[in-house]
Amino acid sequence: MAEALWYDALGVPHRRVTGTPRIVSLVPSLTETLFAFSLGEAVVGRTGFCVHPAEVKGVPKVGGTKDVRLERLFALEPTHVIANVDENRREQVEAIAAAGIEVIVTHPCRLEDNVALFRLLGGVFDREEAADYAVQAFESVLELARTIAASLPPERVLYPIWRGPWMTVARSTWISAMLEAVGWQTWPAIEEPRYPVIDEESVHRAGIARVLLPSEPYRFGEEHAEEARRLLGADVPVTLVDGEMVSWYGTRAISGLCYLAALRRDLAEALSA
Template identity: 55%
Template sequence: MSHSLSPDLALPLRDAIGTEHRPAAGEVRIVSLVPSLTELVCDLGLADRLVGRTGFCVHPRSVLKLVPKVGGTKDVKIDAVRELAPTHLIVNIDENRRETVEELAAFVPNVIVTHPCTPTDNITLYRLFGGVFQCAARAEQLVTVLEGALAEAQAVARELPREEVLYLIWRAPWMTVTRETYISATLAAVGWDTLPAEAGARYPEVDWQAPWMGRATRVFLSSEPYRFDETHLDEVKALSGRPVAMIDGEMASWYGSRAIDGMRYLAALRRRLR
């Protein structure tokens, strides 16, 4: 069943903390502190409204090299943002510090707080941005394409038996993700359930001797945030006793418009590794 709605029905436009936003009027100046959402802003045709971004906002490279940097996702340069005089600030609950956002909210009129937890949540995200920045038609095009990618992922999940996997994001100490994370939700969409099933932290350290390790069918080494590469394959295989494969971290962890290619990538990877 399609999720598509007429752009007229997109109101009210509420963000992740319930703040209601109105369609932007007059000059729009956007600062994005979220790499994947900076990419979404550009894919919605709003690159010319983007006046600031973090150093981690790298896609699309040809466009963003002309956009000023305002620090990182966690260490934002407040004065640099102030000088850009943004009308809108895009932030994320997991990626940006609350105290930083509150400081910026003192002089940025509109702060859009995001928190997609599953790939499907991107549909609401597209429509929120489409409504706020008055590009609803383009947002609906992205919704349609994402629905197709989600359907492809669901088909793979139905076609193949579910598997439990370990997804590594860091080394020294070894760290993974729990099922409450967006990464875990993207993998689950194609039939890969991350281990451990429960943990006290969202990004727990890995105990290679844990009882649940025996249930893992394979281990993934993500390309980010730690830069795992093929030189780590033998090391992890020796520790885990399981098949080990590289995985593109952007495809598994970036929401926004990257989720479209991400779902297709994971569906193809699931089929290739079966």
């Protein structure tokens, strides 16, 4: 019988781990997922942005997602490192792989990619039952979200991720896919660049129905709502949203879809009232 292999986002094959793994996660949402898969004791390192679940506080930090302290990481003697195309710097990930450490690279852009991600982590780390449960839960809430979206007219939204300059997301991103699941279509309708700078003249003509201001990566607050309205040059409603619920994949996306579906329904009901 052929040995089972699981492929990461770069097409690199990975075998099921033998022995006890030592995992350093450089991806906050996947640190949370590893704990959800009962792999918390195997996580020996994390970034400073890996803050969920609460139990992660006892895990040593190796720097940030973009500025990993490689000497700290190597000192932990990991067998595996979890990385992401968007969140980590390529040169650092390549340096880790060159040191002989198995690197699992992730890059979910479509919601279906989350299913493959569950299968990958469950297969490599012998947690296939947990992966099955996560897949079933994710697919169930995705169906619910799309049902709610189908009952409402679609809305074009602006989802800024930064200011100074103002930046947003293209439709090739995970964030856009999450919003699309509940009927929010992100502007602009482009695939690349994935995180474009907002063209103020173009956004004025875009027919934006709502601005969604997330809590991360830039921590937008009430003080930025009026600034966003001035950017659009119109009286467009501005809603603050939990950025983790929109931008985190892995197991957080299960509660994220529930959060977005409820928010979409509540805002639509408030508008009709």
